[in-house]
Amino acid sequence: xxxxxxxxxxxxxxxxxxxxxxxxxxxxxxxxxxxxxxxxxxxxxxxxxxxxxxxxxxxxxxxxxxxxxxxxxxxxxxxxxxxxxxxxxxxxxxxxxxxxxxxxxxxxxxxxxxxxxxxxxxxxxxxxxxxxxxxxxxxxxxxxxxxxxxxxxxxxxxxxxxxxxxxxxxxxxxxxxxxxxxxxxxxxxxxxxxxxxxxxxxxxxxxxxxxxxxxxxxxxxxxxxxxxxxxxxxxxxxxxxxx
Amino acid sequence: xxxxxxxxxxxxxxxxxxxxxxxxxxxxxxxxxxxxxxxxxxxxxxxxxxxxxxxxxxxxxxxxxxxxxxxxxxxxxxxxxxxxxxxxxxxxxxxxxxxxxxxxxxxxxxxxxxxxxxxxxxxxxxxxxxxxxxxxxxxxxxxxxxxxxxxxxxxxxxxxxxxxxxxxxxxxxxxxxxxxxxxxxxxxxxxxxxxxxxxxxxxxxxxxxxxxxxxxxxxxxxxxxxxxxxxxxxxxxxxxxxxxxxxxxxxxxxxxxxxxxxxxxxxxxxx
Numbered sequence: 001x002x003x004x005x006x007x008x009x010x011x012x013x014x015x016x017x018x019x020x021x022x023x024x025x026x027x028x029x030x031x032x033x034x035x036x037x038x039x040x041x042x043x044x045x046x047x048x049x050x051x052x053x054x055x056x057x058x059x060x061x062x063x064x065x066x067x068x069x070x071x072x073x074x075x076x077x078x079x080x081x082x083x084x085x086x087x088x089x090x091x092x093x094x095x096x097x098x099x100x101x102x103x104x105x106x107x108x109x110x111x112x113x114x115x116x117x118x119x120x121x122x123x124x125x126x127x128x129x130x131x132x133x134x135x136x137x138x139x140x141x142x143x144x145x146x147x148x149x150x151x152x153x154x155x156x157x158x159x160x161x162x163x164x165x166x167x168x169x170x171x172x173x174x175x176x177x178x179x180x181x182x183x184x185x186x187x188x189x190x191x192x193x194x195x196x197x198x199x200x201x202x203x204x205x206x207x208x209x210x211x212x213x214x215x216x217x218x219x220x221x222x223x224x225x226x227x228x229x230x231x232x233x234x235x236x237x238x239x240x241x242x243x
Numbered sequence: 244x245x246x247x248x249x250x251x252x253x254x255x256x257x258x259x260x261x262x263x264x265x266x267x268x269x270x271x272x273x274x275x276x277x278x279x280x281x282x283x284x285x286x287x288x289x290x291x292x293x294x295x296x297x298x299x300x301x302x303x304x305x306x307x308x309x310x311x312x313x314x315x316x317x318x319x320x321x322x323x324x325x326x327x328x329x330x331x332x333x334x335x336x337x338x339x340x341x342x343x344x345x346x347x348x349x350x351x352x353x354x355x356x357x358x359x360x361x362x363x364x365x366x367x368x369x370x371x372x373x374x375x376x377x378x379x380x381x382x383x384x385x386x387x388x389x390x391x392x393x394x395x396x397x398x399x400x401x402x403x404x405x406x407x408x409x410x411x412x413x414x415x416x417x418x419x420x421x422x423x424x425x426x427x428x429x430x431x432x433x434x435x436x437x438x439x440x441x442x443x444x445x446x447x448x449x450x451x452x453x454x455x456x457x458x459x460x461x462x463x464x465x466x467x468x469x470x471x472x473x474x475x476x477x478x479x480x481x482x483x484x485x486x487x488x489x490x491x492x493x494x495x496x497x498x499x500x501x502x503x504x505x506x507x508x509x510x511x512x513x514x
Binding site: 123125126128129130131132133134135136139143144147148151222223224225226229230 | 352360377406
């Protein structure tokens, strides 16, 4: 085995990690904002809001992210008004921004479905109790619905975040030299696909391992009520006959 | 100052100062099924009214219509003399006119549910503090102190830092009663509080409820516990098919059933 080659490849790919993380971070951050808006629109009860979100989810969940990325990067620049727009053009001519926009739009579709499911899974009785104690809709949402729904959404949400980590590799097709782009360049220069792609794969694995561990820790610390009961040896007194 | 103003306002709007809850001609349909066919109910301060009836008689719906967890189709509800304002809704049935008034009144009507409905992501202590701090805006330290005292009273202070799923049904229901007490409610509504419990756990919950009755709290209790209805309550109301079949003093009603329906109902329980 050519350890020197492995090491130098590892180092070259790792130097592209910050760029990968940048795409990843802004993609999921903007995605979360859009998903929150979509979820709110869907839950608001308005018919047009529901149709819009359903159409949105249908389009962005139903087509490949690669197609969406190509359409945004290569497709939109075909329109004159895009090229002459002072707002759109600075964003859409930059491959980095295009990737972030495509990832955010795509993940928002999945996440809004995750959040919708979590909101619907909050036990009705817990919300009813909040109502019966005079909580306003906002307080009810903040104190009861949201904390429970977040815990319910977390497992599926962490899976979506891991999918997005892997999706950052698509940025390489629009000329971005993140980890995958860097790996491909080395591969083309050296014709040693096994070594190079193994290095990239290992880094993605380790990255996703840390993300998965992080989410597992968050989930664990937010759900003490779902863990086994604590020590029951501390006996409690029976209710006295006369209180 | 504000308390005396509120008292004056209540006295002005209510002809009967001792009335805690007054329901007039309440009706409620689910689809084509008429669950409440014009029910009236008068609860004075200190009354413990047991609401009995077989399954489907409308007793839980009646309770849930009083704090507007269900919206009654027609009829009026007064709590402490204050009328809950309603307005005509889109489908012809009435809807609450002022949701803030409803929220304020709900805060005075603490409810205890059949399935406890403790907030599962909070410890017992947090469950007791949540509504007083967020709804009544009382200082947290004061709420915590009261919560601990209430938990001692219902005998689960040792479980104060437990999460509801880690406790037995009886302990959860006692915590739920303490949560209701933490609101210092004017009236307590109990919706079959012992129906989801194992038989050996019913007693501990009933003992807590009995002690509340003995200290003069106003309670409306939907229940299947005949001994509680007979021995603890000051009035018994028997619902049959959405109507008040009979209403009276528990001792007399249980000694000699005023109607045939009630006679059959208690006969089934004595079997």
